[in-house]
Amino acid sequence: MSSSVPDRPALVAHARDSIARGSKSFALASKLFDRKTRERAWLLYAWCRKCDDIADGQDHGGVMTSVSNAQARLSMMRVLTDKALRGEPTGDPAFDGFGVVMRECAIPERYAHDLIEGFALDARDWRPRSEADMLLYCYHVAGAVGCMMAVLMGVDPNDRATLDRACDLGLAFQLANIARDISEDEAADRCYLPQLWLAEMDIPPGEHMKPWVRPRLAILSRRLATMAAAYEDSARHGTGALPPRAAWAVLAAAGIYGDIAREVARRGEQAWDHRVVTPKREKLGWVARAAVQVVRRASRWPAAVPRPASLWTRSA
Numbered sequence: 157m158s159s160s161v162p163d164r165p166a167l168v169a170h171a172r173d174s175i176a177r178g179s180k181s182f183a184l185a186s187k188l189f190d191r192k193t194r195e196r197a198w199l200l201y202a203w204c205r206k207c208d209d210i211a212d213g214q215d216h217g218g219v220m221t222s223v224s225n226a227q228a229r230l231s232m233m234r235v236l237t238d239k240a241l242r243g244e245p246t247g248d249p250a251f252d253g254f255g256v257v258m259r260e261c262a263i264p265e266r267y268a269h270d271l272i273e274g275f276a277l278d279a280r281d282w283r284p285r286s287e288a289d290m291l292l293y294c295y296h297v298a299g300a301v302g303c304m305m306a307v308l309m310g311v312d313p314n315d316r317a318t319l320d321r322a323c324d325l326g327l328a329f330q331l332a333n334i335a336r337d338i339s340e341d342e343a344a345d346r347c348y349l350p351q352l353w354l355a356e357m358d359i360p361p362g363e364h365m366k367p368w369v370r371p372r373l374a375i376l377s378r379r380l381a382t383m384a385a386a387y388e389d390s391a392r393h394g395t396g397a398l399p400p401r402a403a404w405a406v407l408a409a410a411g412i413y414g415d416i417a418r419e420v421a422r423r424g425e426q427a428w429d430h431r432v433v434t435p436k437r438e439k440l441g442w443v444a445r446a447a448v449q450v451v452r453r454a455s456r457w458p459a460a461v462p463r464p465a466s467l468w469t470r471s472a
Contacts, residue, residue, distance in 0.1 A: 161245045167253035171198035174250065178205045181412045184439055188405035188446075189309075196257045196308050203240075203254030204271070204301055207233050211275040212344075226279035234272055241265055263307045270300040284350045291468040293348065294330040295323065299470070302326030306394075309402040320463060321394025323470055325410060328387035332417035335380040338373065339365055339428035349376060370425040381421035388414045390467060392457040395450075404450045411442035 161167075175183045175198050186197050210229050236246045240255030258265070274296030284290040306322035307313050334341075334348045341347060342365045354364060357372040364373055388410050395403040415434045420427045434442075449456065463469075 161243070161252045161255065162249060164256060167249050167256060168195045168198060170249040171195070171202035171253050174198070174202040174205055180436075181434060181439065182409065184443070185405045185409035185412065188401060188408060188443065190399075190401050193309060193399075193402060196261060197305065199253040199257040200301075200304060200308060202250040203237075206248070206250035207237075207272065207275060211278060230272070230276055230279045233275065237268055237272065241268065257308065261308045262313070263304050264313050267300045267304045270296055274300075278346070281345075283347055286352050287350050288468065290334070290348060290350050291327065294327045294334075295468075295470060298326035298330035298333075299323035300326070302329075302391075306398075309398055309406075311397055315397065317459065318394045318397040320470065321391050321397075321459075324387040324394075324463070324467065325391035325406065327468070328384045328391060328410070328417075329413050331380050331384035331387065332413055332420070335377045335384070335417055335420040336427075336432045338377070340431075353379070365428070374424040374427065377424075377427055378421045381417040384414065384417040386464060386467060390463050392453070393459055393461055393463075395457060396454040396459050400450050403453055404446050407446035407449050407453070408439075408443045411446060412439050415442075 172195075175186060178201070182201060186194050186201075189197060210233050211226070236248060236251045237254070239246045240251040241258060243255055243259065246252055246255075254268075257263070258268070274293060277293060277296065282293075284293055300323075302322040302325045303319045306319055311318045311322070313319075338347075338349070347364065349364065351361075353376055354361070357376060359369050359372055363369055391410060392407065395406055398406060412434050415438060416432050419432045419434075423429075423432070
């Protein structure tokens with residue numbers, strides 16, 4: 157372990173490689189930021205990706221593996237994160253870069269701790285009982301990142317209204333993930349569908365990927381897609397608080413990732429036969445559409461429009 161944190165260019169280069177390997181969608185959207193914001197987004201992404209990989213025994217995503225030392229992995233994640241937040245070298249560029257971006261942008265540390273609490277839920281084999289439980293998990297693993305990204309893009313940490321919209325985008329992304337990854341999660345002995353939803357559809361515990369259940373599962377995936385669309389729409393009402401290039405990136409990412417949930421719903425019972433992705437030509441289409449949307453975002457999605465009462469709300 158070195159005695160000091162590596163220089164910023166080296167950390168940025170590592171983070172750039174991480175996002176290129178881990179998420180083609182986010183890598184494309186990040187190119188729409190100005191250089192400073194883009195580099196900061198990469199640094200934050202690299203930490204999120206590394207924490208996810210530590211928790212799931214992965215390497216930049218891919219197939220999850222069964223880990224026998226989940227609590228030890230969680231403890232390591234917390235120790236390295238706390239060291240990075242204190243500005244101490246960790247020996248890992250993902251964590252060192254995270255410390256840099258947290259200090260540069262004065263991002264509240266509570267969001268980092270909130271994200272790790274999401275991994276803590278997985279470490280103890282937690283399953284959501286209700287829709288509210290599922291959405292709380294979505295906040296921990298994605299909504300908190302949305303709040304961190306908003307501050308990174310220049311939003312005041314005390315601007316509760318805009319942070320709620322940023323959180324909504326994270327929730328939309330995670331709901332799309334849940335809908336798309338039901339089969340992959342089941343293979344890793346995980347399920348993020350609320351137990352009450354499964355009971356409502358008369359799906360026995362552990363049986364949700366059986367062929368005879370597919371028609372009922374398709375109904376639940378459409379429910380997830382509808383929820384994701386509501387959060388995606390709400391998030392767009394926060395883009396007026398962002399600089400134009402940041403809003404461009406956010407609107408493009410919203411469309412690109414939103415298409416995942418929409419495609420899962422469209423495929424119905426065949427949604428889990430092949431992994432759903434947004435093709436490159438459609439990603440580029442969203443980049444073009446978002447460029448037009450940026451100009452009209454304040455009138456098309458005014459911030460004054462309240463979030464629908466049906467949407468889940470953070471407690472702080």
